[in-house]
Structures are given as structure tokens and as C-alpha cells.
Amino acid sequence: MLMSLAWNSLKSRKKSVILTFLSLVISISVLLSVEHIRLQAKESFNRTISDVDLIVGAPSGQLNLLLYSVFRMGSPTNNINFESYKVLKNNPHVEWAIPLSLGDSHHGFRVLGTNDQYFTHFKYGNKTALTFSHGEPFQSVFEAVIGADVAKQLNYKVGDEVVIAHGTGSTSFTHHDDSPFTISGVLNPTGTPVDKTVHVSLQAIEAIHLHPLHPTGQVKEHLAEEELIPDSVTAIMLGLKSKFAIFKLQREVNNNKNDKLMAILPGVALNELWQMMGTIENLLRIISILILISSLFGLSTMLLASMQQRQNEIAVLRVLGAGPHVIFSLVLIEALILVVLAIIAATGMISVTIGLLSDWLAAQFGLFLSANLLQVEVIQVYVVIVIASIVTSALPAYDAYKSALHSTLSAR
Amino acid sequence: MNSDTTRIVEKTAIHVENVLHQYRNGDDNGMFIAEWRVDRGQQIFLHGESGSGKTTLLNLLAGVLTPDKGEIQILGKPFSTLKAHTRDKFRADHIGVVFQQFNLIPYLSVLKNIQLANHFSSTHLNNVEDLATDYLQKLNLPPNILFQPANAISIGQQQRVAIARALINQPELLLVDEPTSALDVAAKDAFMAILTEICQEAGTTLVFVSHDMHLKQFFPTSVEITELVSTKENQLC
Numbered sequence: 001m002l003m004s005l006a007w008n009s010l011k012s013r014k015k016s017v018i019l020t021f022l023s024l025v026i027s028i029s030v031l032l033s034v035e036h037i038r039l040q041a042k043e044s045f046n047r048t049i050s051d052v053d054l055i056v057g058a059p060s061g062q063l064n065l066l067l068y069s070v071f072r073m074g075s076p077t078n079n080i081n082f083e084s085y086k087v088l089k090n091n092p093h094v095e096w097a098i099p100l101s102l103g104d105s106h107h108g109f110r111v112l113g114t115n116d117q118y119f120t121h122f123k124y125g126n127k128t129a130l131t132f133s134h135g136e137p138f139q140s141v142f143e144a145v146i147g148a149d150v151a152k153q154l155n156y157k158v159g160d161e162v163v164i165a166h167g168t169g170s171t172s173f174t175h176h177d178d179s180p181f182t183i184s185g186v187l188n189p190t191g192t193p194v195d196k197t198v199h200v201s202l203q204a205i206e207a208i209h210l211h212p213l214h215p216t217g218q219v220k221e222h223l224a225e226e227e228l229i230p231d232s233v234t235a236i237m238l239g240l241k242s243k244f245a246i247f248k249l250q251r252e253v254n255n256n257k258n259d260k261l262m263a264i265l266p267g268v269a270l271n272e273l274w275q276m277m278g279t280i281e282n283l284l285r286i287i288s289i290l291i292l293i294s295s296l297f298g299l300s301t302m303l304l305a306s307m308q309q310r311q312n313e314i315a316v317l318r319v320l321g322a323g324p325h326v327i328f329s330l331v332l333i334e335a336l337i338l339v340v341l342a343i344i345a346a347t348g349m350i351s352v353t354i355g356l357l358s359d360w361l362a363a364q365f366g367l368f369l370s371a372n373l374l375q376v377e378v379i380q381v382y383v384v385i386v387i388a389s390i391v392t393s394a395l396p397a398y399d400a401y402k403s404a405l406h407s408t409l410s411a412r
Numbered sequence: 413m414n415s416d417t418t419r420i421v422e423k424t425a426i427h428v429e430n431v432l433h434q435y436r437n438g439d440d441n442g443m444f445i446a447e448w449r450v451d452r453g454q455q456i457f458l459h460g461e462s463g464s465g466k467t468t469l470l471n472l473l474a475g476v477l478t479p480d481k482g483e484i485q486i487l488g489k490p491f492s493t494l495k496a497h498t499r500d501k502f503r504a505d506h507i508g509v510v511f512q513q514f515n516l517i518p519y520l521s522v523l524k525n526i527q528l529a530n531h532f533s534s535t536h537l538n539n540v541e542d543l544a545t546d547y548l549q550k551l552n553l554p555p556n557i558l559f560q561p562a563n564a565i566s567i568g569q570q571q572r573v574a575i576a577r578a579l580i581n582q583p584e585l586l587l588v589d590e591p592t593s594a595l596d597v598a599a600k601d602a603f604m605a606i607l608t609e610i611c612q613e614a615g616t617t618l619v620f621v622s623h624d625m626h627l628k629q630f631f632p633t634s635v636e637i638t639e640l641v642s643t644k645e646n647q648l649c
Contacts, residue, residue: 001531005520012519312514319474319511321504321532323497408471 135185460637508578
């Protein structure tokens with residue numbers, strides 16, 4: 001009954017209630033999306049790479065190397081000698097080594113040159129290995145394995161022939177239309193940049209970089225695989241036999257005389273990223289909390305302003321036997337109805353927006369956001385919002401309580 | 413308690429004894445009532461000029477105000493000294509109130525207004541709608557009014573709905589404060605006739621407050637407020 005009373009009372013003050021509601025929806029959306037994106041960005045970045053002990057590349061910033069080699073973002077780093085890969089692979093501390101060669105694209109998707117080690121040892125999320133939804137790893141030079149998003153968006157399936165170009169844009173000027181690749185496998189979705197990657201062998205990267213006058217047919221026929229041995233790679237991911245050797249090997253790599261190398265620990269580099277982001281994160285949080293507080297004050301003001309015109313209503317409720325605490329709860333319920341509806345609306349809005357923008361966010365920022373907001377941290381935010389709105393609307397509720405205490409029959 | 417006093421208590425609807433009410437605005441002359449008794453089923457016309465304390469007395473009887481001294485018994489219960497919460501409940505169950513105007517919650521339908529009165533009482537009727545329809549018929553209101561918002565009907569109709577609302581829990585006591593002040597003469601007389609008749613039928617004790625002597629004709633008993641009330645100074649000497 002109280003619920004329906006509160007609901008009807010809100011309905012009777014439609015205009016101010018709707019404005020207050022919209023202001024709540026906006027502020028709650030801001031707060032929720034900041035929280036959600038913050039959490040999801042962290043999770044999405046952290047899950048992208050797992051179980052890799054060291055990443056070796058040309059000296060640049062450790063962040064730059066991490067972003068470019070793992071997230072395929074940021075500016076390209078210099079390449080390192082293929083010889084260094086061989087040396088590292090044979091290092092006694094190293095259990096496995098994955099070579100990575102970047103720099104090409106296919107319809108806007110990055111092309112990654114690597115070898116079979118990638119499909120055995122690359123892990124994401126909680127040490128999850130890559131799995132195939134169709135097909136198998138590439139066996140020969142002109143075969144490719146594509147990520148789930150590539151398959152979905154370009155509508156490719158195993159056996160299709162595709163063209164891979166030099167350059168990273170979606171409209172590359174140096175298309176090598178005569179280098180047809182056959183798709184040998186499609187990976188299951190991972191929610192990481194792998195989904196948006198075309199994987200080929202290192203030899204294939206060499207092949208598409210051959211002089212354009214070299215027709216691929218000739219390559220296929222005349223060039224033995226040995227002649228396509230690459231002379232450089234972009235980066236190497238290393239898995240060590242023992243975690244204790246990480247720092248020793250890192251020092252060794254950094255002091256290498258034959259090639260200019262740098263080794264980074266992915267976890268440490270990610271940490272540096274979060275530290276950089278931390279300040280911005282907190283700033284965004286503070287701003288969104290301030291916005292929320294201001295719109296809760298708006299709610300409280302709206303309720304307070306309505307008290308004047310509700311003296312009669314309160315007097316009526318009093319003589320019907322409603323105690324002052326009922327009047328108090330009535331005002332509180334009105335506030336809570338608005339806040340809870342605003343939370344639901346904001347959640348729906350954000351889910352839909354993320355759902356619509358997820359591809360763009362993934363392509364542009366390497367962010368894989370889940371449209372599902374209902375996680376522990378976000379639910380904690382809900383609880384905080386509800387508590388904050390109870391606190392701020394306690395003021396008008398107390399006002400109503402007081403006027404209920406003193407309301408008499410002469411009220412008019 | 414001997415049988416005589418028991419009978420008196422059973423017969424009595426309102427018993428006011430040595431009640432002193434101090435006004436909040438610091439007026440030294442509070443309102444004092446030495447004793448006033450109203451029997452059950454009586455219909456009392458309480459008359460007085462504006463500012464004579466009629467509404468204050470009604471507030472005290474409804475338990476919205478409490479006396480600073482003395483006691484008010486309603487239906488044999490020490491009403492004025494009950495805990496606030498118990499008093500609210502008691503009012504919901506046993507006392508109906510009709511104001512001058514603004515009796516209804518404007519954004520609720522007539523039916524919802526009546527249901528609300530039942531919601532706060534402990535009777536929890538399951539046939540409020542039927543009862544309400546009955547009352548509306550007795551009050552000469554069209555049945556389709558039940559689902560109209562309270563602010564969409566005329567003031568005269570609102571006042572009659574207020575009676576139905578006040579009577580829905582079958583209270584023993586009905587307190588009415590100048591309910592006709594917003595009505596024209598013809599509507600007034602019709603309203604009064606219906607009100608007294610319904611109370612008669614249900615055996616409800618009625619205390620009707622007004623400054624309009626014209627309405628006195630509808631009541632067997634009439635009380636002048638100045639007869640009841642003396643100022644504090646006179647009394648304490």
C-alpha cells in the first residue's frame with residue numbers, strides 16, 4: 001500500500017520527478033561506466049597474456065614493447081635479429097620461445113608471423129591455451145590461422161583463400177593480390193587481441209615481403225622453405241624452466257653484445273601501466289562520485305520542495321492513523337523508487353551501449369568489455385549508491401516526519 | 413470497579429477530565445476543561461466563534477495533540493496517555509475524522525483513498541470496495557466515482573467521500589470539523605441530513621464542530637465551547 005502510495009505520489013509530480021530521474025540516470029551511468037570500464041580494462045589487459053615469463057624485443061620503453069607485441073597497439077618497435085631468437089631458444093634456462101613478427105595487416109586485422117610454438121605455449125586468461133573451433137595450425141608457408149572475430153567479421157572459413165598485404169592499414173597501397181593464403185584453422189574466441197589476428201608462419205611474412213615482381217606462383221614452385229628463412233623478428237615471448245631464472249636471464253639479455261635487446265616482465269610492465277592509469281582512474285572516479293552526489297542533492301531538493309505542497313496530504317495520512325514514521329518511510333520509499341529505477345535504466349543503457357560499441361572498442365583500444373555489469377565490484381557500487389541516496393533523502397524524510405508530528409486538523 | 417462505574421464507562425464515548433492545553437505560541441492563557449462527558453451514540457453540535465478553541469479541542473480528541481495536563485478517555489481507554497504509536501493505531505481503528513476540506517489525497521482514486529483508511533486500521537476488511545460502494549450510494553454519489561482521481565470530483569462530492577472514508581472502519585466516534593464551509597446552502601443541508609442519518613443508523617457518536625448556528629437544527633444536543641472551556645488563570649487560583 002505504501003509502495004503504491006509512493007508511486008502515485010511520484011506520478012502526481014511528473015515533471016520534477018522525471019527531471020530528477022534523468023539527472024540520476026545520467027550520474028549513475030557515469031559512475032557505473034567509469035567503474036565498469038576501469039575493472040574491465042584491467043581484467044581485459046591482464047587476461048591477454050598469461051604464463052609468459054619474459055618478452056624480448058628491441059630496446060624501447062618496456063610499456064611500448066608490451067603494448068606493441070601483446071596488444072598490437074602503440075608505435076612499432078625495431079626488429080631484432082633472427083639469430084637472437086635461435087640463441088635464446090637454445091638457452092638452457094628457456095623451456096620454450098615464441099617468435100613474433102608484426103607489421104602487416106589484412107582488412108584492418110593485424111597479421112602475426114609466428115611458428116607452431118605459438119599454438120602450444122601461448123596462454124591467456126587464467127593459463128588457458130588457444131583452442132581451434134575448426135581446422136588446425138598452419139603446416140605450410142601459405143596457410144593461415146585466423147582469430148574468432150576475423151572469421152566472424154570477414155565471414156571466412158577453413159579452406160577459403162585470402163590475400164595478405166604489406167602495411168597495417170585496412171586500405172594498404174601495396175596489396176599483394178598475387179599472394180593467396182589458404183585458411184587452415186579458426187581459433188575459438190578468447191576476448192583478447194588474438195581474436196583479431198591473422199596468424200601465419202614466419203616464412204610467409206618473408207614471402208609477402210618479396211619483391212612484387214616475384215609472382216607467388218614462382219615462389220611456391222621455386223623457393224624452398226629454407227630460402228624464406230627470416231632475418232629478423234619483432235619480439236620473442238619466453239617461457240622459462242624455472243621462475244628463479246627470470247631475473248638472471250633478463251640481465252643476460254639486456255647485456256647482450258651481439259644484438260641490441262631488451263627483456264621485460266609482462267606483469268611488471270602491466271603494473272607500470274596501471275600506475276600510470278591510476279591517477280586518471282582516481283580522478284575519473286572522484287568526478288563521477290561528485291556528479292552522483294550533486295544529483296542526489298537534486299533528488300533531496302525536489303523532495304524538500306514538494307513538502308510544502310504536501311502538508312495536507314501528511315495531515316490526512318496522520319488522521320487516518322499513519323504514524324510519523326510511516327510518513328518518514330513514505331518519503332524514503334519515493335527516493336528509493338527513483339534511485340532503483342535509475343540504477344536499472346543506467347545499467348540497461350550501459351549494457352546496450354557496450355554491446356553496440358564492443359567491436360569498435362576492441363579494434364581501437366584493445367579493450368574487450370563485457371556487456372554484463374553484474375559483477376561483485378559493480379554490485380558494491382549499487383549498494384553504495386542506494387546507501388548514499390538513503391542518507392541524502394533522510395533530510396526531506398525527517399522534514400516530513402517533523403511536519404507529521406506537528407500536523408493538526410487545522411492544516412490547510 | 414463496581415457495576416455502576418462499569419456501566420458508566422461502557423456508556424461513555426468521550427471523557428475529558430482536568431485537561432490543560434498550553435498553546436505553542438507562548439500564549440499564557442492555555443485552554444482548560446474541567447470535565448466533559450459524551451455518551452455513546454450522542455450527536456453533539458459543538459459551537460463557538462473562531463479562535464475559541466474548537467479546533468484545538470478536536471485535535472485533542474483525535475489525539476493529534478496531547479494535553480499538557482489531565483486525561484482524555486475515549487471509549488474507556490486512557491487515549492491521551494497512550495504511547496504515540498498505540499494512539500495512532502487506536503485512532504485508525506476507532507475514530508473517523510472529516511476536515512473542512514482537503515480530506516482526500518488528491519492523486520489517488522476515490523477507492524484508493526478509502527482503502528488507505530482501512531490499510532492503517534487493524535480491521536483489514538477484504539470487501540472494502542463493496543462497503544465503499546454501499547456508502548457512496550447512501551451518500552448519493554454515483555458509483556463510477558470510485559475510480560476517479562480525488563481531485564477530479566467536486567468539493568461537495570469530496571466531502572461526502574470523506575464521510576465514507578471516515579466510516580469505512582466502522583468507528584465508534586466521528587469527529588467533524590466545519591465540513592460544510594466550502595459548500596453552498598442547498599448542498600450544506602443535504603450533506604447534514606445524510607451525515608446525521610448515517611451516524612444514527614450506525615450508532616456512531618458524532619462530534620460536529622462549527623461556527624455556523626444554522627446547522628444547529630440538525631442536532632439534538634448543542635454545546636457552546638465557552639461553557640466547557642475556562643482559561644488557565646481562572647482555574648489555577
